[in-house]
Amino acid sequence: MKTTDNTPESVVENVTFGEIAIGQSASLTRQLTLTDVELFATLSGNIDPAHLDEKFAADSRFQKVIGHGMWSGSLISGVLGSVLPGAGTIYVSQDMQFRRPVGLGDVVTAVITVTEKRPDKQVVVFDCVCVNQNGEVVTTGIAKVIAPSNKVRRAAHELPQIQMIRHDKHDALLDKCKALPPVLTAVAHPCDGSSLRGAVEAAEAGLIEPILIGPEGKIRALAGLHGLDIDPYLIVNVKHSHAAAEAAVALAHSGEAEAVMKGSLHTDELMVEVVKKETGLRTGRRLSHVFVMNVPTYPRALLITDAAINIYPTLEDKVDIVQNAIDLA
Structure with a gap:
């Protein structure tokens, strides 16, 4: 019985129909991660929440987040194609039974073993x-599958790196x-x-209790135009x-x-006051501005200061700017 290890990352080499033997096998091992x-x-x-929402999954049959069933199926496809x-394999059909859920962190090995060869159409089971x-x-x-007839040995195609861009970091705040x-x-x-x-x-999120200050008629007209309830x-x-x-x-x-x-x-209209x-809001420190930024390449929200008020701050000004950001954080 011949056994083929996981695909080398640097070289792709196939096994032709003539080279395939009954009992020959190959495998591929992967660990399931949340990113997967x-x-x-x-x-x-x-987007079944059983796969994506920890709280929802806790009340499900398996009481934890599980991978999609076809994730395991994709490993089988990976062994066959790689x-x-x-190279050159044509997928004809796949029968599959899901016996047990795969949870986050589980390490799954997909093993395929040749059980039959059909020379007339070069089908391998x-x-x-x-x-x-x-x-x-x-x-x-x-x-x-239909196995390839021609031998292939070549450098593996370099796959791109995948970056998951998220827009939910503010949710933690x-x-x-x-x-x-x-x-x-x-x-x-608030007149636009x-x-x-x-x-x-x-206000609806429970963050603020607003006092709306401006031309009342204009504010109410805007609320009606945009379907906003400002009666409270x-x-x-x-x-x-x-x-x-x-x-x-x-x-x-x-x-x-x-x-x-x-x-x-305008910002300067507000800042003048x-x-x-x-009658203003000055303190012993210099006033500064802080952005809360959701940056896709960084795992947490970033506080960036100052990008709106202090154009040419001195070293002393920067002390206040940094301390303001620390206090805000």
């Missing part, structure tokens, strides 16, 4: 079995806020769709953006609001 599961879901479109017979690290069978099946009371927030001039929607969505929120009616900035900062200065949120007004010595 998410990538398989992305490619296949199978090792035995290898394989017995297929996938076992986990404990020797437990997870998948079985029968595969039929939002989760931490769920146990906190909403922040009473003066929203200065995005700024008003941002305030309403933040206090509106402070002022004529224009300058007055909205002044009123928002005054509420924060007096302690009637805990934060100020910028709406659809913020930096006033007597």
Whole structure:
């Protein structure tokens, strides 16, 4: 009986129909990771939460996140296409039974063994079995392929690296806020769709309790246009953006609001009021700006400072800028 090891990464060499022997086998071993599961879901479109959501999976039959059944099947396909017979193989059919779930961290070995050769059409039949690290069978099946006639030996194609781009890092911050009371927030001039929607969505998420400051008629008209319910929120009616900035900062200065949120007004309009010595929000430190960034190539949210207020900071200014970011974090 001949046995073929896992595919070499540097060279691809197939086994022709004439070279294949009954009882010959090959294998491929892989460990299931969360990235594998998410990538398989992305490619296949199978977004069953039993594979993707730990909380949902905990209440399922298997009480844990499991891999897609066809992930094991893909290992069988990998052996057939890359090792035995290898390059030039035509997949004809695959019968498969799923015996046991594969969980995150499980190491699965797919083994295929030649059971039959049909010379008339160069069909080869394989017995297929996938076992986990404990020797437990997870998948079985029968595969039929048309084996290649011509010998191939060549350098393996270099596969690209895969980067999973995520947009959910802010969710971790939002989760931490769920146990906190909403922040009473003066929203200065929320007079376009995005700024008003941002305030309403933040309120609905339990992050803020907004005080909407601006021309009341315009704010209500915008809410109706965008289907936003602003009835639960206090509106402070002022004529224009300058007055909205002044009123928002005054509420924060007096302690009637805990934060100020910028709406659809220029930054300098708001900052003029913020930096006033007597009525503004100045402290012993220099004012600075912080972005919370969701960067696909970094595993956590990043705080980036300063990118909006201090254009040419001195070394002393940078001390305050850094300390502000630390305190915010």
